[in-house]
Amino acid sequence: MVSQITEGSSSSTASMKAVESVAICIDAQHKREDQDDFPRDAHQLLEVETKGDDTRITKRANDTTQLTHPNSPQPDTSLHPPPPPNIKDRGYAWVVVLVVFLVNTIVTGYVKSFGLLYVLVLDYFPDASGATAGWIIGLLVGCRGLMTPVMGAMTIMFGPRRCVVAGGLLMCVGLIAATQTFSIYYMAFTLGSLVGVGIGMSETPGYILVTDYFLERRSLANGLRASGNSMGGIIFSPLVVFLCDWFGLQGAFIIMAGIMLQVVILGMLMRPFAEHSLFIQQEYKRKMKEEHGFIIPADTNNTPGQLNSNKKEEDRKPLELSFLVTPSYLVYLAMVLFTALALPSALVYIPVHGRSVGLSKYENSVITAYVSGSDFVLTLLMGWFSDKNYVKKAHTFVAGLMLGGVGCMLIPLCTKMWLLMAVSTLMSLAMATYFTLINVLLADQFGGNSMASTWGFLRFTTGMCNLFYPSLIGMVLDVTGSTLMMYLLMGGGLIVGSLIISFQPLVTRLTNK
Numbered sequence: 001m002v003s004q005i006t007e008g009s010s011s012s013t014a015s016m017k018a019v020e021s022v023a024i025c026i027d028a029q030h031k032r033e034d035q036d037d038f039p040r041d042a043h044q045l046l047e048v049e050t051k052g053d054d055t056r057i058t059k060r061a062n063d064t065t066q067l068t069h070p071n072s073p074q075p076d077t078s079l080h081p082p083p084p085p086n087i088k089d090r091g092y093a094w095v096v097v098l099v100v101f102l103v104n105t106i107v108t109g110y111v112k113s114f115g116l117l118y119v120l121v122l123d124y125f126p127d128a129s130g131a132t133a134g135w136i137i138g139l140l141v142g143c144r145g146l147m148t149p150v151m152g153a154m155t156i157m158f159g160p161r162r163c164v165v166a167g168g169l170l171m172c173v174g175l176i177a178a179t180q181t182f183s184i185y186y187m188a189f190t191l192g193s194l195v196g197v198g199i200g201m202s203e204t205p206g207y208i209l210v211t212d213y214f215l216e217r218r219s220l221a222n223g224l225r226a227s228g229n230s231m232g233g234i235i236f237s238p239l240v241v242f243l244c245d246w247f248g249l250q251g252a253f254i255i256m257a258g259i260m261l262q263v264v265i266l267g268m269l270m271r272p273f274a275e276h277s278l279f280i281q282q283e284y285k286r287k288m289k290e291e292h293g294f295i296i297p298a299d300t301n302n303t304p305g306q307l308n309s310n311k312k313e314e315d316r317k318p319l320e321l322s323f324l325v326t327p328s329y330l331v332y333l334a335m336v337l338f339t340a341l342a343l344p345s346a347l348v349y350i351p352v353h354g355r356s357v358g359l360s361k362y363e364n365s366v367i368t369a370y371v372s373g374s375d376f377v378l379t380l381l382m383g384w385f386s387d388k389n390y391v392k393k394a395h396t397f398v399a400g401l402m403l404g405g406v407g408c409m410l411i412p413l414c415t416k417m418w419l420l421m422a423v424s425t426l427m428s429l430a431m432a433t434y435f436t437l438i439n440v441l442l443a444d445q446f447g448g449n450s451m452a453s454t455w456g457f458l459r460f461t462t463g464m465c466n467l468f469y470p471s472l473i474g475m476v477l478d479v480t481g482s483t484l485m486m487y488l489l490m491g492g493g494l495i496v497g498s499l500i501i502s503f504q505p506l507v508t509r510l511t512n513k
Helices: 002-018 092-112 114-124 131-158 160-177 184-213 218-262 262-267 274-291 308-316 321-325 329-338 350-356 361-388 393-413 416-445 447-478 482-504 504-512
Strands: 023-025 045-050 055-059
Touching: 002 218, 023 447, 055 114, 055 321, 055 361, 092 114, 092 160, 092 184, 092 262, 092 329, 114 131, 114 184, 114 218, 114 350, 114 361, 131 160, 131 184, 131 262, 131 447, 160 184, 160 218, 160 262, 184 218, 184 274, 218 262, 218 361, 218 416, 262 329, 321 329, 321 447, 329 416, 329 504, 350 361, 361 393, 361 416, 393 416, 393 482, 416 447, 447 482, 482 504
Parallel strands: none
Antiparallel strands: 045 055
């Protein structure tokens, strides 16, 4: 009897020991592999019940999380926070595209309409030769390109806002200073150097920002960005003629200086991608806390579009000189040595050719506006077409440059306004192709994180060429007395450039072996 009671007591004691209740505190800093079962930063009090070989973990009455043995039903996935939003290709990215579009409309509109100003400046200084006056165009487009690698580095170090604001102010100063028309060399310094540097400071950050904000829709976004160049030509060409007719050359400079100040306002809207990522990150944390009660630590809320962007932002170098010894990249620089003969000089000299065949100032402005309009439409179509990936972007790029070269060579044969407008459409195709796809090709091949270097060195090379090519073209015009050889030279440059870049895939394959 006593032994039975003893055995019963032992059995009862064993049964009581079989069921244990312990408090387990799960620390918020568990390793990431535990996150699927344990939300971080949530100290949950759980109850563990052991019955033989079966272990069950259940929540207490005041807890909100239920975790079970693998054989038991899976936990409610609604308790996990939803994934963060993807911030690339959407939202503020399209605001950035709009801002860059408007900046390009203003600054490139000035460049594309400069051919009309150039003719007026030549009339103001009748003794100046074409080679001397060519320094105005050379310094304008040359300084614009030479500033690109510097501004790419400054954009990374100081942010796009400060760079664009400083560029807008410098363009305004250059145009105001140009009202004191002392000499052709002074005009080259003010209208060329000062305004050219300001343009380089204003437009370079836009190329980098669009690449940062877009991934899947990068071709379309760059098409929209580049279409601002064309829109500027549409608006500024008749505007320059109107301002010069009503207010004179000096008055036109003052009004255009006021227009350039709008770049300062637009620059304020250029939010850096890293800053935008942080803003979205904080909004996501606040929303999760209010709606789900989750407290999301800073290192776990990276959005899909930002998963590695913060690390890349820290690793991004202002200038990567290694590209200057990379054969596959040097092919792009070799191409630019020839395409810079025509871009943008082919457009700038159209009013010169128009006047040589007897077209009026009004007809020249109509042609310039039409070229910009066709460039606008072709740029949008090029961005849309490239985004669809019907044809390889590199093939489209080569074909566009080659057709543009043919169009340049046909321009001297045109003596009527409508004929010149028709042929210049081919030249517009070259500009639309180049400015829509060049930075897309660079970003796809060398990485968007290196755009400050790859695009910067390419624009620097373009600037060096544009510093001297306009004077060379002006000298050809002085010697021959016609625009025939001048446009044959520019068209040949586009064709040779397209042939050079067509060998780029071969060079890449050979160097990667």
